[in-house]
Amino acid sequence: MHMADALLSPIVGGTMWAASAGTIAYCSKKVREELDDRKVPLMGVLGAFIFAAQMINFTIPATGSSGHLGGGLILAILLGPYAAFLTIASVLVVQALFFADGGLLALGCNIFNLGFFPAFIAYPLLYKQIVGDQPTPVKIAVGAVIAAVVGLQLGALCVVLQTTFSGISSLPFTAFVTMMQPIHLAIGIVEGVVTTVVVTAVATTRPEVLQYAKHAGIWSARNLAFGFLAVTLLIGGVVSRLASEQPDGLEWSIEKLTGKADVAVPDAGVHGSLAALQSEMALLPDYNFKRVKTVDKKEAKPAEPAAGYAVAAGAPEEKKGEGSKIGTSVAGLVGGVITLAVAAAIGLLLRRKPSA
Numbered sequence: 001m002h003m004a005d006a007l008l009s010p011i012v013g014g015t016m017w018a019a020s021a022g023t024i025a026y027c028s029k030k031v032r033e034e035l036d037d038r039k040v041p042l043m044g045v046l047g048a049f050i051f052a053a054q055m056i057n058f059t060i061p062a063t064g065s066s067g068h069l070g071g072g073l074i075l076a077i078l079l080g081p082y083a084a085f086l087t088i089a090s091v092l093v094v095q096a097l098f099f100a101d102g103g104l105l106a107l108g109c110n111i112f113n114l115g116f117f118p119a120f121i122a123y124p125l126l127y128k129q130i131v132g133d134q135p136t137p138v139k140i141a142v143g144a145v146i147a148a149v150v151g152l153q154l155g156a157l158c159v160v161l162q163t164t165f166s167g168i169s170s171l172p173f174t175a176f177v178t179m180m181q182p183i184h185l186a187i188g189i190v191e192g193v194v195t196t197v198v199v200t201a202v203a204t205t206r207p208e209v210l211q212y213a214k215h216a217g218i219w220s221a222r223n224l225a226f227g228f229l230a231v232t233l234l235i236g237g238v239v240s241r242l243a244s245e246q247p248d249g250l251e252w253s254i255e256k257l258t259g260k261a262d263v264a265v266p267d268a269g270v271h272g273s274l275a276a277l278q279s280e281m282a283l284l285p286d287y288n289f290k291r292v293k294t295v296d297k298k299e300a301k302p303a304e305p306a307a308g309y310a311v312a313a314g315a316p317e318e319k320k321g322e323g324s325k326i327g328t329s330v331a332g333l334v335g336g337v338i339t340l341a342v343a344a345a346i347g348l349l350l351r352r353k354p355s356a
Helices: 010-034 040-054 072-079 081-099 107-131 137-166 173-205 207-212 222-237 249-258 269-281 322-350
Strands: 058-060 065-067
Touching: 010 081, 010 107, 010 137, 010 269, 010 322, 040 072, 040 081, 040 222, 040 322, 058 173, 065 173, 065 249, 072 081, 072 107, 072 137, 072 173, 081 107, 081 269, 081 322, 107 137, 137 173, 173 207, 173 222, 173 249, 222 322
Parallel strands: none
Antiparallel strands: 058 065
């Protein structure tokens, strides 16, 4: 559900940048008041885990579409809403800057859509109310599925509204929302199941972590952090190669309405400048090695994009092969390390010392 710049006007994109920046500032203040050294490693490894998990697109049967984990609800349950929002923001910034996943103009939208609703709506108003102070496997499962579905539905609706308010695409509101909501309902159910598995495992092995997300207490996250780190390396380095190549829910919806999975990006103005900047900054665009395109003079030149438009940064130029699978593994490992460093650095900057 990562939005591309082509869907947004500068006004809407800038407004959502401001909204996300304000939320980040507020969360930073709250985290500074409650966070200590014991929780910093968990922020880092959970950020890396969500980065790797988002690389795994799973096929939605009988649709021709795929989805991936959002991860905001898992973070909120294990870290609390404020640290969760900062962590998911770290993941999305790393994805946009180094992997050209989601546009730079759209970064504020993506942070808000994937972070705000799970952390501040789905988690406190649904999950916590259902699970209560005495979590059981059944309560966790029911709460996780309902909260994940509602959070993702709200995020998908925001994508439609932000696109409609921008007014620069040919995607009509009614048709767009009719496509987006059902497909993200299916994705939300899968996310709820994955969240259930992760949270139940943590509740079984380290129940004090779930209590700490609600109340301050003394605990050690070292073993849990090492466990998540090991899973992250496995997912990013190996399992990521098995990700579905079907378009995700947003791309699928656009393709159903326009016949194309991507919307052309204007090559002038704010859109063009940000696309050029992102292309230069991306280490592994589209989670793969950069391709140097060569043209055989004996062959006809490929068709150029329509006047005034450029291909979105990171768009693949050829069918994925074995080389691209190696690139995907490298991207998963590199991205996980960068995200771990960024999220942990934020935690270190904002931490408070534990009281004696």
